[in-house]
Amino acid sequence: MSDRDGKIWMDGQMVDWRDAKIHVLTHTLHYGCGAFEGVRAYKTPQGTAIFRLQEHTDRLFNSAKILRMAIPFTKEQVNEAHRAVVRDNLLESCYLRPLTWIGDKKLGVSPKGNTIHLMVAAWAWGAYLGEEGLKRGIRVKTSSYTRHHVNITMTQAKAVSNYTNSILANMEVTDEGYDEALLLDSSGFVSEGAGENIFIVKNGVIYTPDLSAGALNGITRNTVFHIAKDLGLDIVQKRITRDEVYIADEAFFTGTAAEVTPIRELDRIELGAGSRGPITEKIQNAFFDIVGGRNPKYAHWLTLV
Numbered sequence: 325m326s327d328r329d330g331k332i333w334m335d336g337q338m339v340d341w342r343d344a345k346i347h348v349l350t351h352t353l354h355y356g357c358g359a360f361e362g363v364r365a366y367k368t369p370q371g372t373a374i375f376r377l378q379e380h381t382d383r384l385f386n387s388a389k390i391l392r393m394a395i396p397f398t399k400e401q402v403n404e405a406h407r408a409v410v411r412d413n414l415l416e417s418c419y420l421r422p423l424t425w426i427g428d429k430k431l432g433v434s435p436k437g438n439t440i441h442l443m444v445a446a447w448a449w450g451a452y453l454g455e456e457g458l459k460r461g462i463r464v465k466t467s468s469y470t471r472h473h474v475n476i477t478m479t480q481a482k483a484v485s486n487y488t489n490s491i492l493a494n495m496e497v498t499d500e501g502y503d504e505a506l507l508l509d510s511s512g513f514v515s516e517g518a519g520e521n522i523f524i525v526k527n528g529v530i531y532t533p534d535l536s537a538g539a540l541n542g543i544t545r546n547t548v549f550h551i552a553k554d555l556g557l558d559i560v561q562k563r564i565t566r567d568e569v570y571i572a573d574e575a576f577f578t579g580t581a582a583e584v585t586p587i588r589e590l591d592r593i594e595l596g597a598g599s600r601g602p603i604t605e606k607i608q609n610a611f612f613d614i615v616g617g618r619n620p621k622y623a624h625w626l627t628l629v
């Protein structure tokens with residue numbers, strides 16, 4: 325991934341892709357304290373537009389605040405860096421990855437006196453859980469790994485270190501042939517996927533875990549709240565058990581990478597009809613209309629590059 329043409333925004337400069345390097349004694353590489361975002365830009369009739377850029381930048385700054393890291397750029401500079409990498413890499417639709425990390429000025433657990441850095445990269449990335457998954461739904465397994473408790477590495481920060489837990493869960497279940505992992509919180513209630521929020525549908529009502537289950541406050545999750553309201557559907561945030569998922573009529577994952585992906589099976593139990601459900605399909609269509617610039621009500625969520 326590092327040996328290719330292109331440009332990456334790094335600490336205020338646009339640098340060649342191959343030269344966007346850091347030292348092996350970088351603090352974040354050793355201790356895992358850093359924060360990132362996953363952002364997408366879509367081709368729209370008005371041109372390429374970044375979806376909910378301001379909300380992603382706000383969450384990045386909030387993650388840094390939680391981790392006691394002072395990002396040495398303004399939100400406006402960070403937003404502009406996103407637009408510039410899409411433009412400079414001539415991308416029509418893409419995934420964007422901003423990351424803030426602690427530098428290589430000194431090592432030792434305390435980052436005091438070290439430097440804070442930021443980069444933004446962008447590249448073409450299709451459906452995260454596969455085109456087929458978007459249509460037919462994916463096969464999910466409950467992981468044996470527990471999602472972070474809310475008082476360990478902080479679950480409202482999109483912290484680099486939180487992803488060891490996601491990696492372990494994802495590898496565990498994909499090694500067994502499943503598409504993605506579902507994680508339960510430390511009390512055994514449904515939390516989220518390895519990189520997605522989860523929703524279930526039962527008798528026409530949509531349910532999703534409240535954030536005390538340790539799930540990230542997903543921006544796609546929030547987008548689905550708006551879509552459901554527009555469709556006249558109720559969303560309830562509550563504690564959800566894994567067997568409530570087994571007997572749900574429909575279930576789906578949401579995320580910037582995963583978009584809106586139906587879940588057709590959990591732990592080898594078919595959910596509902598075992599295919600994409602009708603409410604999931606409606607939400608998916610509304611989602612792709614919004615990100616694709618075909619719903620003027622949400623034009624303010626699109627930042628043209």
Ligand code: PMP
Pocket residue numbers: 362490516517518519520521539540541542543544545578579580581
């Ligand atoms: N949970 C986790 C653990 C994630 O990594 C993501 C992806 N950022 C999400 C939920 C979904 O968040 P969003 O919709 O903001 O991408």
